[in-house]
Amino acid sequence: MARVFRWLLRLATAFVVLAVLAVATVYYLASRSLPSYDKTLPVAGTTADIEIVRDNSAIPHILALSDRDAFFGLGYAHAQDRLWQMMLLRRTAQGRLSEMFGRATVETDTLLRRLDLYTLAVQSVEHQDARTLDALEAYAAGVNARISEINARSLGRGAPEYFLFDAAIAPWQPADSIALIKVMALQLAGHLEEEVLRARTSLALDDAARLADILPDSPGTGVAALPDYAALAPGVLPRHASAQSPRPPLFPVPARGLAGASNVWAAAPDRSAGRGTLLANDPHLGFSAPSIWYLARMELQSGGVIGGTIPGIPTVLVGRTEALAWGLTSSYLDDQDLFLEELNPDDPEEYRTPDGFKRFRTRKTIIEIKDHAPITITLRWTENGPVLPGSQFNLGDITPQGHVMSLAWTALSPEDTSASAAIALMMSGSVEEALEVSRGFMAPSQNLTLIDDDTVAMKLIGTMPRRDPAHQSRGRLPSPGWIATNRWQGALPYTSNPEFLAPVGGIVGNTNNKVIDRPFPNHVSYHWGDSQRVQRWRGLMQGRKVHTRDSFVEAQLDTVSPVARTLLPLIGADLWYTEETLPEGTPERRRQRALALLAEWNGAMNEHLPEPLIYAAWLRALQDRLIRDDLGPLADAYTHVQPLFIERVFRNVDGASIWCDVRRSAPRETCTDIARLALDDALIWIEETHGSALESLRWGDAHAVTHKHEVLGDVPLLRYFVNIRQTTSGGDHTLMRGVTSGRDPDPFANVHGAGYRGVYDFADPDSSVFINATGQSGHFLSRHYDDLGQLWRRGEYVPMSLDIDLARAASVGITRLVKP
Structure with missing residues (x-):
């Protein structure tokens, strides 16, 4: 027995030793790629020495004697901290993910190959101005200098992920940066899926008039009735919906409702307590680890510039100089249209045009797949x-036999000058100059908000498609592509883009709300990203005669839901008060306790409160009960509560209360009946998932954000090292926006919000502040991987100063790139 024990002890000891050695080996290999910020490195390709001062948050302050060297330094810094992220984004644009990840990403690669974004980016390089070409080339040289350093000094392949996914790292090219701008446009584009959902819903509803309930227009002047989709689409279409198509891994097109958002507001000097202009901006994107945003400062010949960059793109996309500050929000411009293309029954390689049948423009492309045989697909383009x-976006549900679907989109241009416009904007010295250079933006379309010393302005930037007044669906539904009046007629002039310059009230802003109501075809959109947050914003802005940096921060972090304040009195109108105290343990008593909590609630979606969870679960259950009976499986596509729909139903606008009646039951249910049943559904769900102690619930437990590593975030054990999880306040309709997933098993998980926040005060520019949601580094062993995350969660910021002495005073390292 003693001998057996000794052998078991030896085996256990050996196992522990091997485990420790394995962990030590993995740590050593991974840590080799940790960048050193304090060094002198000889590099080729610069005109003079470059100094990169990392402040205590590892934000690089790039000091150079020429613009070319400054862009070189930015490329080097991006590659130091975010090489894996950059290469992953480039592979996404190229449709080459499957070379690393196998079959899991074939569908993603297929879409990107069909859109041909990378080819278009290559073609767009020659259309950039000389200054931008020089910047793109210098930036690429800086990225490649870091890659060369990694190879020469055996620095762990530059990122720990490359030990798990073996792939060659090709040199960075100018076209790569333009391709990443196009990928960002894809991540911010949502009208394709809006058209598909509207068409699918139109086919599923027995009463076409009910389409205006479930997909209502934003408040404002109404629009003419649309044709039924079945009347537009010739041939036999299904009158039932298939299940919602799942998102494949690394799919760059976000789910409906997550296609970009943001907040921005600005105040003129007479609305500022310090008599200087103010601007606050928080762009909203999907959360990830690391964040898509990277904070940086460059010293250019035009002066210092500081703000939020995206690794791979050589420009400060949101930020400020000494003379100008700018912010971006999604404009929701309708810059995508789907077209039904009729195939020639005698030759499927031809499609109908206004001038008869014409051959598709085709090209074969090969997708290499790790550990599997490559596949060849034929790319087809129409005019x-x-x-x-048809397998993507549920297009097969709305495409009749003998037809295919094509996409018109402003980003599909081989002459895209958005990169040149972005660099020119960053170097502008005034609002007037910035407005002029922004005419070069094509996609993604954004609302650009600007301040200089004395002026505030907002303008929609990006190409606005010109549509014929006789367009059959006005761009809201897929339309026959062979009818000339449905086709785009070029683009509207930049001067027609909505513009708000030096408004009388002194304040301008946008929460993705409807900004202008022009008749078709000169409209911006029929679909907007917000009809609720703007109400709260308007109240906060008008509630003060003058504003400060701190009042703008307060507005950015505001968690009050105007939807909760509007809808709860409506849906609970006949449920609030019960005279008697009901027996404990009964559904009625549980409902009574929930209503008592909600009756005293002010609508703040605070992470420490129970009421936001009760409210959110009730609204979700209510909408499902209202639409499931009519839409069947298509109800799964409505993942988020539609406030205008529920308000229409409970106010019985145009007979919308008919949604409350369950068609498949004999009794006629009232809206009060459905509200009561939905509350019971919600409370049962809460008890099953969060417990029965309603008063002890915390919204933050359900509304937690997981900044997930896009590749390793689901790997057992490893996910605990690479993911960053935080409980958060806010919700779908608060200014501190944290959009919920809308999908089981965690329908209220925070998945989309402000990965960057910045507030710029021109009364004292160096008191400006900014933050990103995780940290500067993309290396999970770095202390800068998540050091900004807790500040971000608590609503704190770091200084956004152009004073280099402040950066040096607490620097974590200084890198000197010197000529050999």
Whole structure:
């Protein structure tokens, strides 16, 4: 027995030793790629020495004697901290993810190949101005200098992920940066899926008039009735919906409702307590680890510039100089249209045009797949745009036999000058100059808000498609591509883009709300990203005669839901008060306790309160009960509460209360009946998932954000090292926006919000502040991987100063790139 024990002890000891050695080996290999910020490195390709001062948050302050060297330094810094992220984004644009990840990403690669974004980016390089070409080339040289350093000094392949996914790192090219701008446009584009959902819903509803309930227009002047989709689409279409198509891994097109948002507001000197202009901006994107945003400062010949960059793109996209500050929000411009293309029954390689049948423009492309045979797909383009497969976006549900679907989109241009416009904006010295240079933006379309010393302005930037007044669906539904009046007629002039310059009230802003109501075809959109947050914003802005940096910060972090304040009195109108105290343990008593909590609640979506969870679960259950009976499986596509729909139903606008009646039951249910049943559903769900102690619930437990590593975030054990999880306040309709997933098993998980926040005060520019949601580094062993995350969660910021002495005073390292 003693001998057996000794052998077991030896085996256990050996196992522990091997485990420790394995962990030590992995740590050593991974830590080799940790960048050193304090060094002198000889590099080729610069005109003079470059100094990169990392402040105590590892934000690089790039000091150079020429613009070319400054862009070189930015490329080097990006590659130091975010090489894996950059290469992953480039592979996404190229449709080459499957070379690393196998079959899991074939569908993603297929879409990107069909859109042909990378080819378009290559073609766009020659259309950039000389200054931008020089910046793109210098930036690429800086990235490649870091890659060369990694190879020469055996620095762990530059990122720990490359030990798990073996792939060659090709040199960075100017076209790569333009391709990443196009990927960002794809991540911010949502009208394709809006058209598909509207068409699917139109086919599923027995009463076409009910389409205006479930997909209502934003408040304002109404629009003419649309044709039924079945009347537009010739041939036999299904009158039932298939299940919602799942998102494949690394799919760059976000789910509906997550296609970009943001907040921005600005105040003129007479609305500022310090008599200087103010601007606050928080762009909203999907959360990830690391954040898509990277904070940086460059010293250019035009002066210092500081703000938020995206690794791979050589410009400060949101930020400030000494003379100018700018912010971006999604404009929701309708810059995408789907077209039905009729195939020639005698030759499927031809499609109908206004002038008869014409051959598709085609090209074969090969997708290499790790550990599997490659596949060859044929890319097809019509005069309207690329042909998309029916297997994606549920297009098969709305495409009649003998037809295919193509996409027109402003980003599909081989002459895209958005990169040149972005660099020119960053170097502008005034609002007037910035407005002029921004005419070069094509996609993604944004609302650009600007301040200089004395002026505030907002203008929609990006190409606005010109549509014929006789367009059959006004761009709201897929339309026959062979009818000339449905096709785009070029672009509207930049001067027609909405512009708000030096408004009388002194304040301008946008929460993705409807900004202008022009009749079709000169409209911006029929679909907007917000009709609720703007109400709260308007109240906060008008509630003060003058504003300060701190009042703008307060507005950014505001968690009050105007939807909760509007809808709860409506849906609970006949449920609030019960005279008697009901027996404990009964559904009625549980409902009574929930209503008592909600009756005293002010609508603040605070992470420490129970009421936001009760409210959110009730609204979700209510909408599902209202639409499931009519839409069947299509109800799964409505992942988020539609406030205008519920308000229409409970106010019985145009007979919308008919949604409350369950068609498949004999009794006629009232809206009060459905509200009561939905509350019971919600409380049962809460008890099953969060417990029965309603008063002890915390919204933050359900509304937690997981900044997930896009590749390793689901790997057992490893995910605890690479993911960053935080409980958060806010919700779908608060200014401190944290959009919920809308999908089981965690429907209220925070998945989309402000990965960057900045507030710029021109009364004292160096008191400006900013933050990103995780940290500067993309290396999970770095202390700068998540050091900004807790500040971000608590609503704190770091200084946004152009004073280099402040950066040096607490620097974590200084890198000197010197000529050999």
